[in-house]
Amino acid sequence: MAAKTEKNCRYCEITLNRNAIGLNKKLFEEDTKRSLYMCIPCMAEYLECSEDDLREKVEEFKREGCKLFS
Numbered sequence: 545m546a547a548k549t550e551k552n553c554r555y556c557e558i559t560l561n562r563n564a565i566g567l568n569k570k571l572f573e574e575d576t577k578r579s580l581y582m583c584i585p586c587m588a589e590y591l592e593c594s595e596d597d598l599r600e601k602v603e604e605f606k607r608e609g610c611k612l613f614s
Contacts, residue, residue: 553583563602566612570605 551560568581588595606613
C-alpha cells in the first residue's frame with residue numbers, strides 16, 4: 545500500500561501545498577516527525593508574523609537552493 549503523501553493543517557485541516565510542507569519541515573522539524581503541519585495562514589498566526597513574511601522566507605530558501613522547495 546502506498547504511503548500517504550497528502551498533508552493537512554493541524555488547525556484548519558486544509559490540504560497543504562509543497563511550499564507549506566517544506567516550510568514546516570524547515571522551521572518545525574520535530575513537529576513534522578509527528579506529522580503535525582500548519583498551513584501558511586495558521587503558521588503566520590502561530591509565529592505572529594504576516595503570511596507575506598513566510599512567503600518571502602520560502603523564496604529565500606529557494607534562492608539558497610534548499611531541496612525542500614525544489
